[in-house]
Structure formats: C-alpha cells, structure tokens
Amino acid sequence: MSDKADIDTELVRRVQRGDKGAFDLLVRKYQQRVAKLISRFISDAAEVEDVTQEAFIKAYRALPNFRGDSAFYTWLYRIATNAAKNHLVTIRRRPPRSDVDVTSGATEQGYELEGDESPEGEMMSEEIRRTIQKTLEEMPEELRLALTMCEFDGLTYEEISEVMECPIGTVRSRIFRARHLLDSKLRPLISEHEVEDVV
Amino acid sequence: MNRIWLALVCLLPLETALAQDQSDWLRRMEQAASTISYRGDFVFVRGDLMRHMRVVHLVDSEGVHQRVFSLDGPPNETLLGGGQPGLMAASGYGGSAETENLPFSTLLPQRLQALNGLYQISLGGIDRVAEHQAQVVNVEPEDGYRFGFRLWSELGSGLLLRAQMLNSTGQVIEQFSFSSVDLDAAGGSIPVAEVQLSPPQLLAPETGHLTNWRVGKIPPGFALQSMRRYAGQRQAVVDHLLFSDGLATVSVFIEPVQDGDEFSNQSVNTGIVNALTGTVSDNQVTVMGEVPVATLSMIFNSLQPGGLAASAESTAPSDPVGQ
Amino acid sequence: MNDRLKEQVSALVDNEVESASSNSLDQVLKSPELRQTWQRYHQLGDWMRGAADGKVVNVDVADRVRMALESEPAILIPVQSSVDSAEATSSSDVGANVVSGPRPWGQIAGIGIAAAVASLTVLLFQQNNFLGLDDQLPFLASSETTLHSVETDNSNVAAIVQTAESSQDSQADQLNSTTQPTQLSASFQEKLDAYLVSHVKQSATNGMQGMLPYARVVNHGTGASVKNSRIGRQGR
Structure with missing residues (x-):
C-alpha cells in the first residue's frame, strides 16, 4: 500500500512531458470512480457520462499547474466535484424554450437528490x-x-x-x-x- | 404546475441581473482606475518577498498621473503621465519611456462577455480592507492556460483595494493590498523622488514597417491585441506583439539575431513570471507573461514568419475578442 | 496477446512493479490491447467494490476524451513543474544570494522577484525541437534534445537540480547526465530587462490587476541596482 501512488506520479510526469497517451491510461483507470462520484450529484446516465468526459478534459487542461502537492486522484476528484456542481448550476440557469422544457426545468430543481436510474x-x-x-x-x-x-x-x-x-x-x-x-x-x-x- | 411557472418567471430575471452585477463590478474597477484620484500605502507580497509601497494617483484634465514607489528595500518607482518633464528627470527610473500618456483602457462589453467564457466570475461576500467596505469578486479560470484572481472592490467607488493572483489549486501566488487609502486626493501633487536613480535601458517607440508574422493556434481566448515597434540594442528593431484574453497578457518580442548573440534558444522559467526565448528564422523570439508555461510555449510554437494576416489586421490596437 | 504480458498489466494495476521496470508501463502505453486490459482490470476492482456497496457504475469515456484532446496542445513543462517545492527547499538562501550580489542572474532576479528566483531554470533547446511541430513533441523527452543549465557564480542551479532530484529521481538522473554549464549572455539579460518593462507597461493598461503590474515593475528595479555593480565590474 505504501507506494500506491507511484504509477500515477509516473503517468502525470509523462503527461507533463507531452505524452497524451499517458493521460489516456489515467482516464481508463479513474473513469469509473469519477463517474460514480459524479453520479452522486447527477442522476441521468447520459449526463453523468458527459460530465465525466468534461471533468477529464478540464483535468488535462489544468494539468500544467498540477504540482503534486496532493495525490493525483484527490486533485482529480476535486475537479470532478466542481464539474458536477457547475453542471447543476448550468442546468438550472438554462432558460426554458417551450412549455415542455419548463416542466422538465422545474423537475431539475430536485436534481441532486433524485436517483432514477x-x-x-x-x-x-x-x-x-x-x-x-x-x-x-x-x-x-x-x-x-x-x-x-x-x-x-x-x-x-x-x-x-x-x-x-x-x-x-x-x-x-x-x-x-x-x-x-x-x-x-x-x-x-x-x-x-x-x-x-x-x- | 402554476406555482412552478411562477417560481421560474421570478427566478430568471434575477439570474440575469446577477450576471450583470458581476460584470458591473469588473467595469467599475476599471473605470475607477482612470477616473478617481487617490493615494495610499499598500503591501505587495509574492512568495517570500514583501514590500511596502506607496501610490499617488491623480486624475486631471490632462489624464492620469501616477507615481508608485517602494517604501522599503531598494528605492525604486514607476511614473506615469505626461506633461511633467521636470518630474521625470528628478526621478529617473521609469522616466522617459513613460512620458507617453498611458492609456487606461476600459473593458468593453464584448470583452466582458468573452471573459465570461474563459473565467467563472462570481461575487463573494463583503469584506473590509483598509477601513473600507469592499465587494469580493472571484475570477476563476476555466482551464489551465491562465491564472485566477480574487478581487476586492471598494463599495462606493469600485476601486480595487486588494487583488490576489491564484494558481490552479487556489494558492495565492502574488497579491497586493492597501493598508490605508485616501479616496479623495484630487488637487494634490505628486511628490518628487528624493533619490536619484539610474534608468534602466528601455525600449523607445519607433515607427516603421512591422515584420510580418503569422500566428497559428494559440490558447483559447487569447488574441492579438497590439503590435508595436521599438528601437532595441545595436540599431536593432524590436517588434512587440501583445496577446490578451481580456485579463491575462502575454508579450512576444521579436528581434533579428545579431552576430555575437550567444545563446538564443532558451526557456527561462522564473516560476511565476515566465519567459521563453528561441530563434525563429533568424529572429530571436521571447515570450513572457503572468501565465502558465504551457500558454507561452503554445504561443511561441504558433509563430511563423511571413504571414500578412495578423499584422495587417492588428497594427492598430484591436478588440482582443474580435475573433 | 500472451498471458505473461497481461499478468504484468495486472501487477501494474496494483502498482506492484519494480520501479526500474517501467518497461511494462511502456508496453501498456504502446499496445491498444494492453490498454484495454489495463482499463478492464481497473474496472473490475471498481465493480467488485461497487457490488459490495450496491452501486455499480459503467461508463467508458476514454475514446471520447482522447478524441476531444486531439486538438489540445501537448503539455510541456521544462524540467520541473513544482514551483512550490523549489521555493520551499531553496528560496531562503538562493533568494538572498541573488538580491545581494553582482550576479549575472540579478537581472532576471528582478523580473522574477526573490522567491520566484529559487525556481529559476534555463534550458537550452536545439532549435528543431524547440520549434517542434506537434509530431515532434514532446521536445523534452526526445533524445536529440540537449538540456543545459546555466552556470552562475552562485549556487542557484545546483539548488534547482537538487530540487528536481529530490522530487523526481529518474528525471534528475537524466538531467545530471546531460547538463552542461553555459553562461547566459549579458546582452540577453539586458534585453530581458527592457522587455519586462515594456510588457508590464502594456499589461498595466488593463486596469483589472490594480497595483500588481506597477508593483512588479518597481520590484523589478531590485535588479537595477544589481545591474550597476555588474556593469562596474565589467569596466563599462
């Protein structure tokens, strides 16, 4: 258990040296866990997947500034949590386009709590x-x-x-x-x- | 159902108002810098460095006059504003090159909108800075190509009383904060420096045809804002391209490689203010800015000589979000 | 794909490989099939735990993320990414050196301002790599790239290399073996100086950062006093 983070450190180092393939391995490793985290905020499966993708892209863009002060997955979880919260905010702000949207917009107010797989x-x-x-x-x-x-x-x-x-x-x-x-x-x-x- | 409708109808204008409010604070901060006369002491902190400094900022019919000088450490200062050559001579440092009136550009509405796509702007609480009430405004970057800011804007005037520059993990990497400030300094005069300081070599503006450069793919939101030409060392000319995303700025300096230039391919990483330099087609190109290195290297790699498009479009300062 | 390789992937998933044999990591990075295996073995563990706590999640965004990132630039961070660690380990003594003495670094010290100087690093790149098109990236990892640190008459660079060593063993080894001292040209320092003032002057026109740009210029003056003594030493 002692050096569990080593492989992540090595992969992050490679990404920071320009190796995008190393980032792909990080995505493959953490996507289930990130999706699970996000599914605590968002219930819709397709949206969870979108936000998961978005979280990884944000992580890649922010990676130049990742300094290894915390473990990679802690840092990644923080980004994922923010992505999920931002998504909820955006959904609530989305202006209604029709009556149908208004109705669904209203139900979206209860988003965090519902779990309708x-x-x-x-x-x-x-x-x-x-x-x-x-x-x-x-x-x-x-x-x-x-x-x-x-x-x-x-x-x-x-x-x-x-x-x-x-x-x-x-x-x-x-x-x-x-x-x-x-x-x-x-x-x-x-x-x-x-x-x-x-x- | 009816109740839901009502709630939504009430909610929407409120959200819009809120968004406008955030932008308003940014605009007020900018306007305050060019319309209010003030003087005050502030502390500047970056890493281990801490400096107490004083600013006198006067606005009159001729424009903005400002002197910023250090109260501890080596006596240094900057002077802005034209029409007072005697004052410039007395202080030396920052003199001649600063006599051109420094423009305090205002944030155009389009620019504010563009900022909204690159940064998340939100209002924090009300805080007290230097005995003044201030609105906290959080400006968080959406990606890793720029740093974030936390800004304290004085409630009445909008003047920026404190600013922090933050890295991606939210750590403060640089900040200033007024410890005391007088927001009604109109009619005063700018004190003359007591110490004679030697001016550093500065770039003098020069006219002439700008070298043609083509700019390829650069980080999202950044756009060429201006191009200027300066006289450099040994009769060389230096072209200065300024890129901005509306908040962060990146400078590109281009000058022909001369005999005797020893190491022209270098990347200087000062940790926070970053600079990259290298040669592109017999020109030494230096890129610097208060942005992550990735931003600099992307801009560096995007530069190609010979294109007409970028220079033709931007010899005059242009709206940075026009593209 | 034989089982021996998959067993290596399995061990890699558990972080149970000798540090020296990052070979297996290279193999996974190269083989699409082993990448799939890597993904499924991780997924398996997540599902086992998920089955235990009643929540099994199944997503696969790897391809979508990879495609989305195709248009993104490769990340390139010279030598070391951790400014903070450099500051923590070496800022006090190195920073003091820079500000007090007639060092070649004084000019840039003024730019970076004391604390930042601790992580000051200069790399020289061969032109082709530095200007590398995307397919030539990463230039730092490429074998033709030469890494140089700049020799100064104080211990700045040694401190930086040590910082890199302590944080990233393998990288530091590589750095040491290819490091060749060179001298930063005086004319380049003067250029940087003038550039910085111009840059800050322009960036200050955007009033959004308040006093920060001016404070940067004023503290950049810290370099001006150093400059005088340096010029004196050179007999100009």
Missing part, C-alpha cells in the same frame, strides 16, 4: 453484480482470497504472501488468474451492451 441501467448493474458474485464464489479459494485481499483490503502482494504463506510470484499469478477469470465472464456482458453505457 433507467430500468436498463438497473438491469445491467444487477447483471454485473450477479456475475461478479457468482464467479468469485465458483473460483478456487486461493484465487478468490488473493484478489479480495488485494481489492477490498488493499494489501500489498508482500502482505498477501505473508498471509497466504506463499511466494510473492504466486500471489501475483493468483491475482492475475482471478482477474482473467472474472474478465472472461464479464466481457460478453459488456460487449452486448456496448452501445449503451449505463450508470
């Missing part, structure tokens, strides 16, 4: 959750243990190797095999729904 989104979430649970239950215990200690408890490979009394290389390979298994079960789910990104 689309039925499809609910289904998708539920499917993902069930698949993860089922796959974890069915996989060999040593794989499940290694992965959950890593993902849930945030233990380092060294700590896991002590707990499981096995070499670090084994931990590394167990975690990979657990991920590989989960990934193979989840991939068909995601590709089915590829067109619709759902919150």
Whole structure:
C-alpha cells in the first residue's frame, strides 16, 4: 500500500512531458470512480457520462499547474466535484424554450437528490453484480482470497504472501488468474451492451 | 404546475441581473482606475518577498498621473503621465519611456462577455480592507492556460483595494493590498523622488514597417491585441506583439539575431513570471507573461514568419475578442 | 496477446512493479490491447467494490476524451513543474544570494522577484525541437534534445537540480547526465530587462490587476541596482 501512488506520479510526469497517451491510461483507470462520484450529484446516465468526459478534459487542461502537492486522484476528484456542481448550476440557469422544457426545468430543481436510474441501467448493474458474485464464489479459494485481499483490503502482494504463506510470484499469478477469470465472464456482458453505457 | 411557472418567471430575471452585477463590478474597477484620484500605502507580497509601497494617483484634465514607489528595500518607482518633464528627470527610473500618456483602457462589453467564457466570475461576500467596505469578486479560470484572481472592490467607488493572483489549486501566488487609502486626493501633487536613480535601458517607440508574422493556434481566448515597434540594442528593431484574453497578457518580442548573440534558444522559467526565448528564422523570439508555461510555449510554437494576416489586421490596437 | 504480458498489466494495476521496470508501463502505453486490459482490470476492482456497496457504475469515456484532446496542445513543462517545492527547499538562501550580489542572474532576479528566483531554470533547446511541430513533441523527452543549465557564480542551479532530484529521481538522473554549464549572455539579460518593462507597461493598461503590474515593475528595479555593480565590474 505504501507506494500506491507511484504509477500515477509516473503517468502525470509523462503527461507533463507531452505524452497524451499517458493521460489516456489515467482516464481508463479513474473513469469509473469519477463517474460514480459524479453520479452522486447527477442522476441521468447520459449526463453523468458527459460530465465525466468534461471533468477529464478540464483535468488535462489544468494539468500544467498540477504540482503534486496532493495525490493525483484527490486533485482529480476535486475537479470532478466542481464539474458536477457547475453542471447543476448550468442546468438550472438554462432558460426554458417551450412549455415542455419548463416542466422538465422545474423537475431539475430536485436534481441532486433524485436517483432514477433507467430500468436498463438497473438491469445491467444487477447483471454485473450477479456475475461478479457468482464467479468469485465458483473460483478456487486461493484465487478468490488473493484478489479480495488485494481489492477490498488493499494489501500489498508482500502482505498477501505473508498471509497466504506463499511466494510473492504466486500471489501475483493468483491475482492475475482471478482477474482473467472474472474478465472472461464479464466481457460478453459488456460487449452486448456496448452501445449503451449505463450508470 | 402554476406555482412552478411562477417560481421560474421570478427566478430568471434575477439570474440575469446577477450576471450583470458581476460584470458591473469588473467595469467599475476599471473605470475607477482612470477616473478617481487617490493615494495610499499598500503591501505587495509574492512568495517570500514583501514590500511596502506607496501610490499617488491623480486624475486631471490632462489624464492620469501616477507615481508608485517602494517604501522599503531598494528605492525604486514607476511614473506615469505626461506633461511633467521636470518630474521625470528628478526621478529617473521609469522616466522617459513613460512620458507617453498611458492609456487606461476600459473593458468593453464584448470583452466582458468573452471573459465570461474563459473565467467563472462570481461575487463573494463583503469584506473590509483598509477601513473600507469592499465587494469580493472571484475570477476563476476555466482551464489551465491562465491564472485566477480574487478581487476586492471598494463599495462606493469600485476601486480595487486588494487583488490576489491564484494558481490552479487556489494558492495565492502574488497579491497586493492597501493598508490605508485616501479616496479623495484630487488637487494634490505628486511628490518628487528624493533619490536619484539610474534608468534602466528601455525600449523607445519607433515607427516603421512591422515584420510580418503569422500566428497559428494559440490558447483559447487569447488574441492579438497590439503590435508595436521599438528601437532595441545595436540599431536593432524590436517588434512587440501583445496577446490578451481580456485579463491575462502575454508579450512576444521579436528581434533579428545579431552576430555575437550567444545563446538564443532558451526557456527561462522564473516560476511565476515566465519567459521563453528561441530563434525563429533568424529572429530571436521571447515570450513572457503572468501565465502558465504551457500558454507561452503554445504561443511561441504558433509563430511563423511571413504571414500578412495578423499584422495587417492588428497594427492598430484591436478588440482582443474580435475573433 | 500472451498471458505473461497481461499478468504484468495486472501487477501494474496494483502498482506492484519494480520501479526500474517501467518497461511494462511502456508496453501498456504502446499496445491498444494492453490498454484495454489495463482499463478492464481497473474496472473490475471498481465493480467488485461497487457490488459490495450496491452501486455499480459503467461508463467508458476514454475514446471520447482522447478524441476531444486531439486538438489540445501537448503539455510541456521544462524540467520541473513544482514551483512550490523549489521555493520551499531553496528560496531562503538562493533568494538572498541573488538580491545581494553582482550576479549575472540579478537581472532576471528582478523580473522574477526573490522567491520566484529559487525556481529559476534555463534550458537550452536545439532549435528543431524547440520549434517542434506537434509530431515532434514532446521536445523534452526526445533524445536529440540537449538540456543545459546555466552556470552562475552562485549556487542557484545546483539548488534547482537538487530540487528536481529530490522530487523526481529518474528525471534528475537524466538531467545530471546531460547538463552542461553555459553562461547566459549579458546582452540577453539586458534585453530581458527592457522587455519586462515594456510588457508590464502594456499589461498595466488593463486596469483589472490594480497595483500588481506597477508593483512588479518597481520590484523589478531590485535588479537595477544589481545591474550597476555588474556593469562596474565589467569596466563599462
């Protein structure tokens, strides 16, 4: 756990040296977490996605000034929070164009509090959750243990190797095999729904 | 449903009024600088440096006369305003080149609107600065190409009593604040400096054809505001291009590379006031401004010699948001 | 794509790679497939935690962000990005040096003003790279780029390099190995001086910053006294 931020630091450093590809990796790493944060402010799935995208673009533009005083993700979360709040403000200010808009504009006043996921989104979430649970239950215990200690408890490979009394290389390979298994079960789910990104 | 309608109808004009209010404060600050006579002491802080300074700012029929000088540290000053050559000679520093009347441009409404796209302008609370009530105005940049500001504007006159320049994480990188100020200084006179100071070498305005330069893609909101030509060292001419986003300014200086110029490709990063220099087609090009380095390097890289468009359009100062 | 590489990605996701072997990071950066793997493994962890607290989020904005950023400039920050850390570690002694003595840096010290001088860094770039078109960027990472720091008769630059070292090991190594002392030309310093006054004079016409531009010019005068002694030393 001690040097968890290293890879971020390295990626940020590369972005600041002009490597946009490194920023792409940061997006891929943090997009779920940023979207989740934003979904606490905004309920509409499409809007969450838009604001998530906007937050990353803002982060890229602000990156010349990122000085590493705080961890990258703390800094990113702050930008995302501001993007979400700004979005809410903009929505409220948007002038009504027709009667229909007026009505929806009025409901937007309650935006922060409502959580109306689309039925499809609910289904998708539920499917993902069930698949993860089922796959974890069915996989060999040593794989499940290694992965959950890593993902849930945030233990380092060294700590896991002590707990499981096995070499670090084994931990590394167990975690990979657990991920590989989960990934193979989840991939068909995601590709089915590829067109619709759902919150 | 009816109630919702009513609420919306009431809300909308209020929002518009608020937006106007924010812009009004900016306009008032600008106007105050060119219409009010005042004198006062202020403190200037940047990083570890702290200086107490005094300003005497008089507005009469001839325009603005202003002397700003340091109360501690090395005795230095700037003088603005024409028509008083004796005064200039006495103080030396900042003399001759400043005799041209310094224009205090006013924020045009279009410029204010453009600022709204680049910065988020919001009103803070009422604060007290140097015994005066002041409205706090927050100016936050929308991207990483410029710094933000927090401004304290005196309630009655609009005069800027305190200003802070902020980086992207909201840390203050530079600020000034009046400790005392007299807002009714009309009819007074500008004190003459007691210490004889040697003037630094300054660029003298010169007329002539400006070199043709083409400006490519530059950071959003920045536009060429003016081009001037100066006499530089060793009979060289220096072209000065000024870019602005309405609030932040970036200068580009272009002069031909001369024999004996040793290192002409350099990037000088002073941390806050940044400068980049390098050669473009046998010209030394230096870009500087109170903006992040990314802004400077983008402007530097956008410059190409030989284009006519930019110079033809902007030999006269133009509205920076016209494009 | 073989499993050995994917296992490396898995370890990279957990930040469990030897610091020396940023090779695997380079490989991920190069391979579209490994980037996908990197994304899915992170997503997996987020979903596992999401499944536990009842909120699974599924978005994919990576392509959209990448496309949106295509028109953006690459970010280029010379040597080090952390002004604050430089100030914190070296401002007191370095700043004092600059203001008090007849240093070549005095001119720019006046511009940057004491605290800022601590992070004063000069880089020399080869022309082609400096003027690099987008596809030549980043010039700092390119192998043809030569990095120089400017030698002064005080310890400014040493302090800066140390700052860079303490914050970014690998970068500092690179910097040390390519650093060659050079002297900033006196004529360039004078130019910078005159430029600064002109710049501030113009930027002050926009009254929005109040006293700040004038204060900058006045404190730039800090350099004027230094200049006199320097000129004297050179016998002019």
